[in-house]
Amino acid sequence: MIELLKDLIRIKSDDVEGANEALLFCKEWLEQRGIMATLYENESHLMLVAEIGSGEECVVWNGHVDVVPGNDSQFEPYIDDDFLYGRGSADMKAGVAAMMVAFYELSKVSQTLTKKVQLHIVTDEETGGDFTSKYLVDKGFTGDFVICGEPTHLHIGLQAKGIIQFDVHVKGKSSHGSRPWEGVNAIEQAFTFDKEMRNLSFLTASNAFYDYPSLNLAKIHAGARYNVVPDACIISYDLRFVPGQVEKEIVNEIHQMADQLFPGTILVVHATAPAVTTSENDPYVAKLHSVTSEITKEPTNLFGQHGSADTRFYAEKGAGAIEFGPSGADWHGEKEYVSISSVEKYKNILVSFIVN
Numbered sequence: 001m002i003e004l005l006k007d008l009i010r011i012k013s014d015d016v017e018g019a020n021e022a023l024l025f026c027k028e029w030l031e032q033r034g035i036m037a038t039l040y041e042n043e044s045h046l047m048l049v050a051e052i053g054s055g056e057e058c059v060v061w062n063g064h065v066d067v068v069p070g071n072d073s074q075f076e077p078y079i080d081d082d083f084l085y086g087r088g089s090a091d092m093k094a095g096v097a098a099m100m101v102a103f104y105e106l107s108k109v110s111q112t113l114t115k116k117v118q119l120h121i122v123t124d125e126e127t128g129g130d131f132t133s134k135y136l137v138d139k140g141f142t143g144d145f146v147i148c149g150e151p152t153h154l155h156i157g158l159q160a161k162g163i164i165q166f167d168v169h170v171k172g173k174s175s176h177g178s179r180p181w182e183g184v185n186a187i188e189q190a191f192t193f194d195k196e197m198r199n200l201s202f203l204t205a206s207n208a209f210y211d212y213p214s215l216n217l218a219k220i221h222a223g224a225r226y227n228v229v230p231d232a233c234i235i236s237y238d239l240r241f242v243p244g245q246v247e248k249e250i251v252n253e254i255h256q257m258a259d260q261l262f263p264g265t266i267l268v269v270h271a272t273a274p275a276v277t278t279s280e281n282d283p284y285v286a287k288l289h290s291v292t293s294e295i296t297k298e299p300t301n302l303f304g305q306h307g308s309a310d311t312r313f314y315a316e317k318g319a320g321a322i323e324f325g326p327s328g329a330d331w332h333g334e335k336e337y338v339s340i341s342s343v344e345k346y347k348n349i350l351v352s353f354i355v356n
Contacts, residue, residue, distance in 0.1 A: 001098065001343065004100065004101065006084070007025070008025065008026075008065065009075060009087065009089055010077065011065075013067050013123075014066070014070060014087070015069075016044055016045060018066075019045070019046075019065055022065035022123070023046045023122075026100060026121050030100065030119075033107070034107065035052070036050065037050040045123050045131040045135075047120065047121065047122045047133075048119075048120070049119070050103065051116055051118045052106055052107050052110040052113065052117050053106070053113030053115055053116045053354075054113065054115075057114075057115035058118060058143040059117050059118070059143060059145050059353075060118045060120055060314065061103070061350065062133060062146060062147065062311075063092060063096035063099050064123065064124070064126070064132075064133075065121060065123060066127070067087050067126060068332050070087035079340070082341050083338070085336065085337045086336065086337075087336060089337055089338040090326070090329065090331040090337065090338040091328070091332065092151060094149075094151070094338040095150065095326060096149065098346045099149055102347045102350040102351045105351055113355070120133065122310065129309075133314075137314055137317055143314065143319050144319060145284040145321075146314040146321040147322060147350075148322070149323075149326075150324075151326055152303075153327040154326065154349070156289060156301070157303060157322055157323030158278050158285065158322055159209050159276050159277055159278060159305065160243075160275060160305040160306075161213065161240035161275055161305070161308065162245070162247060162312075163271065163272060163273040164241065164269060165236070165239070165271040165272070166236070166237055167235070167236045167268045168190070168234070168235045168258070168265060168266070169232065169234050170233045170265050171231065171265065172184040172188075172232065172233070173229070174228055175228075175229045176229070177225075177229060183229035185229050185230060186233035187222045187233045193235070197215075197257065200254065200257060202253050203215060206242060210304050210306075214240045216237065216239075219235070221234045221236075240306060243276065244277070254267060274316050276315045276321055278321055278322055282320045285302075285320065285322065288324065288353055295349050326338055326339060326342040327339040327342035
């Protein structure tokens with residue numbers, strides 16, 4: 001399994017062409033072991049689905065082979081003690097390799113399985129997931145319970161914040177830069193807008209897994225010359241809201257503040273994604289929690305993710321969806337690594353979760 005992981009890391013899958021190459025490598029690996037994998041393509045992005053077992057229940061394992069960009073040396077894996085270093089080692093080729101090996105082991109006893117297991121391997125999670133995981137979900141590959149193998153240190157990421165990404169177009173009045181009092185500086189107006197928005201009630205929401213939403217001022221676009229007071233400013237936000245909040249209510253609260261204090265301001269929502277709200281009382285979660293604690297011999301924590309993964313596409317269709325994967329660190333960083341022993345445990349947990 002670790003050799004498989006090293007082979008995957010060596011494939012420079014930080015663009016569409018490389019991610020497709022890694023996907024085809026996975027398909028060939030599975031087919032060499034007698035597992036039929038169906039290939040799909042959407043807007044030049046490849047993905048595969050393989051299925052074993054039978055029954056009314058369906059458990060989906062989802063993994064992505066695309067990675068964030070890295071330098072050439074990061075695609076040369078190396079081992080130091082229990083750590084395997086390389087781009088994508090933790091996020092999330094380790095999860096993919098473990099899922100592939102677990103799937104192969106289960107395929108040898110597939111006639112005894114009382115539920116279906118689907119393996120989804122995709123190629124665009126790092127750039128949004130719309131072309132592959134969302135595509136598969138829209139085609140009906142949803143399942144009753146979904147495990148996305150993101151790195152979680154063998155703890156269970158039960159929930160995930162929702163997303164609202166939006167621009168705020170703030171208006172001002174231009175004047176000569178030497179006489180700023182004759183104009184209204186749109187950049188200064190935007191700073192005031194930001195301050196007022198951070199006092200709104202939606203940013204005080206919390207639940208058992210989150211103390212508050214997160215609001216990132218991601219971009220500012222304004223001004224053309226030093227000697228002109230800018231009459232327009234666009235500020236762009238990435239808001240991650242707490243499960244239980246209602247997206248429409250958040251946007252309405254921002255609109256009301258803008259209309260009252262900043263007439264003429266325009267709010268443009270570019271992208272949204274629902275929060276993942278899988279319950280800790282879900283029977284699949286309870287079983288996975290028990291199996292994991294038994295194999296690791298340590299307590300297994302339930303937690304909420306601040307970021308977002310492909311779980312959101314499955315959850316939106318009603319499936320219980322979680323993030324659950326091996327232990328690692330510095331993903332998207334220079335020294336990304338995964339714990340080899342945690343990968344072995346992870347594979348064993350996946351198998352035990354299905355057969356026991």
